Each structure stands twice: as C-alpha cells, then as structure tokens.
Amino acid sequence: MKSISHWLNGSVTLDTPARTGEIYNPATGEVSGNVAFADLETVNKVVDISEKAFEQWRHASLTKRTQILFAFRELVNKNKEKIAELITAEHGKVLSDALGEVTRGLEVVEFACGIPHLLKGGFSEEVSTGVDVYSIRQPLGPVAIISPFNFPAMVPMWFFPIALACGNTVIVKPSEKDPSAIMLIAELLKEAGLPDGVFNVIHGDKVAVDALLNHPKIKSISFVGSTPIAKYVYENGTKSGKRVQALGGAKNHMIVLPDADLDLAADAAINAGFGSAGERCMAISAIVAVEPIADKLIEKIKERALKIKTGDGTKGADMGPLVTKVHRDKVASYIEAGEKEGAKVVVDGRQVKVEGKGFWLGPTLFDQVKPNMSIYLEEIFGPVLSVIRVKSYDEALKLVNEHQYGNGTAIFTNDGGAARRFQNEVEVGMVGINVPIPVPMAYFSFGGWKNSLFGDSHAHGTDGVHFFTRGKVVTSRWLDPSHGGINLGFPQNN
Numbered sequence: 001m002k003s004i005s006h007w008l009n010g011s012v013t014l015d016t017p018a019r020t021g022e023i024y025n026p027a028t029g030e031v032s033g034n035v036a037f038a039d040l041e042t043v044n045k046v047v048d049i050s051e052k053a054f055e056q057w058r059h060a061s062l063t064k065r066t067q068i069l070f071a072f073r074e075l076v077n078k079n080k081e082k083i084a085e086l087i088t089a090e091h092g093k094v095l096s097d098a099l100g101e102v103t104r105g106l107e108v109v110e111f112a113c114g115i116p117h118l119l120k121g122g123f124s125e126e127v128s129t130g131v132d133v134y135s136i137r138q139p140l141g142p143v144a145i146i147s148p149f150n151f152p153a154m155v156p157m158w159f160f161p162i163a164l165a166c167g168n169t170v171i172v173k174p175s176e177k178d179p180s181a182i183m184l185i186a187e188l189l190k191e192a193g194l195p196d197g198v199f200n201v202i203h204g205d206k207v208a209v210d211a212l213l214n215h216p217k218i219k220s221i222s223f224v225g226s227t228p229i230a231k232y233v234y235e236n237g238t239k240s241g242k243r244v245q246a247l248g249g250a251k252n253h254m255i256v257l258p259d260a261d262l263d264l265a266a267d268a269a270i271n272a273g274f275g276s277a278g279e280r281c282m283a284i285s286a287i288v289a290v291e292p293i294a295d296k297l298i299e300k301i302k303e304r305a306l307k308i309k310t311g312d313g314t315k316g317a318d319m320g321p322l323v324t325k326v327h328r329d330k331v332a333s334y335i336e337a338g339e340k341e342g343a344k345v346v347v348d349g350r351q352v353k354v355e356g357k358g359f360w361l362g363p364t365l366f367d368q369v370k371p372n373m374s375i376y377l378e379e380i381f382g383p384v385l386s387v388i389r390v391k392s393y394d395e396a397l398k399l400v401n402e403h404q405y406g407n408g409t410a411i412f413t414n415d416g417g418a419a420r421r422f423q424n425e426v427e428v429g430m431v432g433i434n435v436p437i438p439v440p441m442a443y444f445s446f447g448g449w450k451n452s453l454f455g456d457s458h459a460h461g462t463d464g465v466h467f468f469t470r471g472k473v474v475t476s477r478w479l480d481p482s483h484g485g486i487n488l489g490f491p492q493n494n
C-alpha cells in the first residue's frame with residue numbers, strides 16, 4: 001500500500017495528515033494506497049513557499065528557464081512508460097491511451113521551450129518626437145492549477161510548463177483519485193534543475209480547493225473538471241480578485257451527413273466514443289445521423305462495438321474499467337434511464353462480463369434518442385453512444401447549438417461547402433471535419449464555449465502565455481545628451 005503526500009519545496013512532506021482518501025486500482029477494484037488531504041495550514045504553507053520562490057524565479061533568465069524545460073522534456077520522454085503505468089494503475093485507461101496523454105502533455109512543454117520568442121514585446125519608436133513606447137509581459141506570482149481525474153498528467157501539463165516559462169511559481173492540486181503521476185513529474189522537474197519551491201503539489205478535496213480560491217496571494221486559478229465545480233471555482237475565484245480559467249464538462253456531437261464515408265464515420269465514433277471508456281472531455285457521446293443513413297451507420301458502429309475487448313488496461317484490452325465504483329454505477333444508471341425514457345439499446349455494456357471486481361462496463365450504443373432524454377441532455381462521461389436521427393443539416397446544427405455544452409464537435413461529410421458552413425455556424429469551441437476528436441495542438445489554444453468554459457482564456461497556445469502574464473506598456477523619453485547629459489559629441493539641438 002502506498003501513501004502519497006504533498007510535494008513541498010522540492011521534497012515529499014513527511015507530516016501525518018489529519019485526513020486521507022483512498023486510491024483504487026479500477027481494474028481490480030482494490031484499494032492500492034491512500035493520499036493525504038491538505039488542510040488550511042498546509043495550503044498557507046505552500047503559498048508561503050511559492051511566494052518566496054517567486055522572488056528568485058521571476059528573475060531567472062529566459063535562457064535558464066528554457067534550459068530547464070528542455071531538460072525536463074528529455075526526462076519525461078525517458079520516463080513516459082513509467083508515468084503511463086502510474087496513470088493506468090489509478091485511472092484504468094489502457095496503457096497506449098496513457099502514453100498518448102503524456103505525449104500530448106509533452107507538446108506543451110515543447111511549446112513552452114519557445115518562451116523567449118513568445119514573450120517578446122512590441123516597440124514603437126518616435127510615437128512623439130524623442131518618445132518611444134514598448135510593451136513587456138511579466139509573471140503574475142504564485143498560480144494554482146486544479147485538475148480532474150481523467151488526464152492526471154496531460155491536464156496539469158496544459159498549464160504548468162507555460163506558467164513556469166513565464167516566470168510564475170506553481171501549485172498543482174490534482175484529482176484525489178489518481179495522484180501518483182504528478183508526483184513523478186514533480187521529481188523530474190527537480191532533476192531537470194528547477195529550483196525547490198517553484199513547483200509544488202498539494203493533494204486533497206474541496207477544503208484544499210476552497211483555501212486556494214480564498215488565498216489572497218494566489219494570483220490565478222486554472223481549473224479543469226465538471227461544469228458545476230468549474231462554475232463554482234470561476235465565481236469564487238473571480239470574487240476574490242483572481243484571474244480564472246475554468247474548463248467544464250461536455251456533450252460532444254458528431255454529425256454524419258448522408259454523403260459521408262460511413263466506414264470512416266463508424267471508426268471515428270468507436271475511437272472517440274469508447275476510447276478511455278468515454279472518460280474524455282472530447283469524447284463523442286451524441287451521434288447525429290442525417291437520414292437516410294442512420295440504419296446503415298448504426299449497423300457499422302454496432303459491428304465494431306461488439307468487437308471491443310473490455311479488460312485490464314495493462315493486459316492488452318481495448319477499453320479499461322471506469323475510474324471508481326460510484327462512477328461506474330452512475331453511468332449504468334444513465335443506461336437504465338435511457339431505456340426507461342424510450343431509447344433503444346442496440347449494444348448493452350451491462351452485459352459485458354470481465355473477471356474480477358474491477359469497475360467494468362462495456363460499450364453501450366443507443367438508437368432513437370430524443371433531445372428531451374437525460375442521456376442526451378446530461379454529460380454521462382462513460383462508454384455510452386447515443387444516436388439521434390434527424391432529417392436535415394439544419395436540424396442537426398440546431399441540436400448542437402441549443403445544447404448547454406459547447407466543448408468539441410465533428411462533422412463527417414465529403415461536401416466542402418457543408419463543412420465550411422458548419423465551421424462558421426456552429427457554436428462550439430473546437431471543431432473537427434472528418435476528424436472525431438478535434439484536439440488542438442499545443443500552439444493553438446484549447447477550450448470550449450457555453451457551459452464548457454468559464455472565463456476568457458483557453459488553455460495553452462498564446463492564450464496560455466497571456467493568461468500567465470500581465471501586460472505593461474512603457475512610454476519613455478530620454479533627454480538628448482545635449483540637454484545636460486554627458487557630451488557624446490552629438491550636434492546641438494536648436
């Protein structure tokens with residue numbers, strides 16, 4: 001049994017915590033360890049450490065910061081299998097998926113290695129005679145990152161490489177369900193040469209989050225999680241004067257037009273619907289089939305869904321378990337609700353049996369889903385795909401635009417004009433065209449619209465650099481040396 005504690009000032013704390021939480025291996029259903037829950041005192045301590053470290057780190061040269069990030073990139077690359085194993089052991093996703101998330105995180109580190117270029121300001125000479133104006137961007141101070149269970153390595157990596165590169169100090173509060181990956185990442189940052197206190201990790205629950213939200217010395221909050229908590233974090237963080245970006249839940253639609261390649265669309269539906277057991281904020285969960293292709297499309301998805309092997313993510317399965325028993329039962333209760341509300345179960349994940357006490361639920365496919373059903377209205381966050389049949393593109397677009405969430409969406413078609421209209425008209429932050437999970441690259445920014453994001457800044461890309469810095473504009477006039485300065489031999493002004 002392992003015990004996970006906070007990472008403060010470059011090492012693991014040895015204090016005995018007053019409260020702890022259990023960590024499970026979702027593939028065995030057994031408790032594999034426990035994690036310390038921070039109290040107010042621990043949060044005050046970590047903020048003091050971060051504030052002190054900021055005074056040095058903000059003056060570290062751009063060269064030093066990038067050298068550390070380059071070294072960190074190499075170390076993560078060397079240790080990515082180890083990080084992936086920690087993720088699979090606590091989250092349950094299959095190893096290839098876990099490796100994929102580390103790779104996506106690394107792309108943000110690579111982006112942050114370009115910080116000398118990204119932080120360059122503007123300069124205008126002679127805005128008035130002898131007067132120049134220039135802009136600079138400066139770090140905020142100690143910043144906090146609060147992350148969800150579904151990407152224990154990648155989501156913190158969306159933020160901290162850029163925050164550190166910009167000269168901030170960082171406190172991560174990861175999900176209490178899978179806290180190990182970030183601890184190895186903290187060790188690697190230290191090994192890469194990051195000074196102690198610049199990057200800290202505190203574990204815990206609402207108590208730790210509230211203390212971070214209320215602490216006057218925390219300058220910004222980057223939150224990723226479910227919509228009710230994202231809204232809470234946004235409202236309370238901004239109330240106490242902080243800059244907040246709070247990414248919330250999703251219900252991503254995939255529209256399939258009648259001219260689409262249905263095999264491509266079915267493959268995409270399987271990967272995006274059941275990859276990581278549907279526990280992805282970019283998972284497709286609603287397939288909008290524009291008639292007359294629904295029957296054919298459903299048949300193709302069904303055929304593929306029945307071949308998915310659900311099982312232990314370390315043993316070659318296609319799809320792992322759900323993260324906890326509570327979550328598994330919640331997803332199963334949505335399947336029951338869908339059935340009761342009149343949707344047709346085409347593939348029933350409840351029938352999939354896997355040996356052992358893991359939190360298993362196989363892939364489920366619904367047909368005849370209507371827009372007023374709970375399985376359509378709410379985020380399920382599990383391996384459940386719902387097909388909604390519509391008669392036209394306009395009806396499909398209306399569904400997407402009227403939904404409360406607007407994280408990602410995709411359209412499958414061979415008609416460039418239809419795709420172009422969709423990208424223009426759809427009210428969603430990230431759009432895929434014949435691509436199921438339109439996850440932007442690190443140098444673009446990541447974020448949804450509507451109830452999928454609270455705040456103005458998306459994650460990483462140039463939004464990230466702006467979020468983690470404050471702009472300053474300097475207007476300067478240096479008197480000509482002839483006006484009392486040292487005589488450099490310039491001609492006299494008359």
Ligand code: NAD
Pocket residue numbers: 146147148149150151155173174175176204205206209210224225226227229230247248249250280281379381407447448452
């Ligand atoms: P969650 O909201 O339960 O937890 C997220 C974080 O908030 C965790 O660190 C948790 O400890 C903390 N938290 C939980 N309850 C809290 C409370 N009452 N007060 C204060 N803090 C609290 O989310 P989760 O279940 O860990 O993650 C899944 C959710 O995250 C899904 O809704 C998914 O769509 C969303 N998500 C969104 C994105 C995105 O980019 N929009 C990315 C990944 C995940």
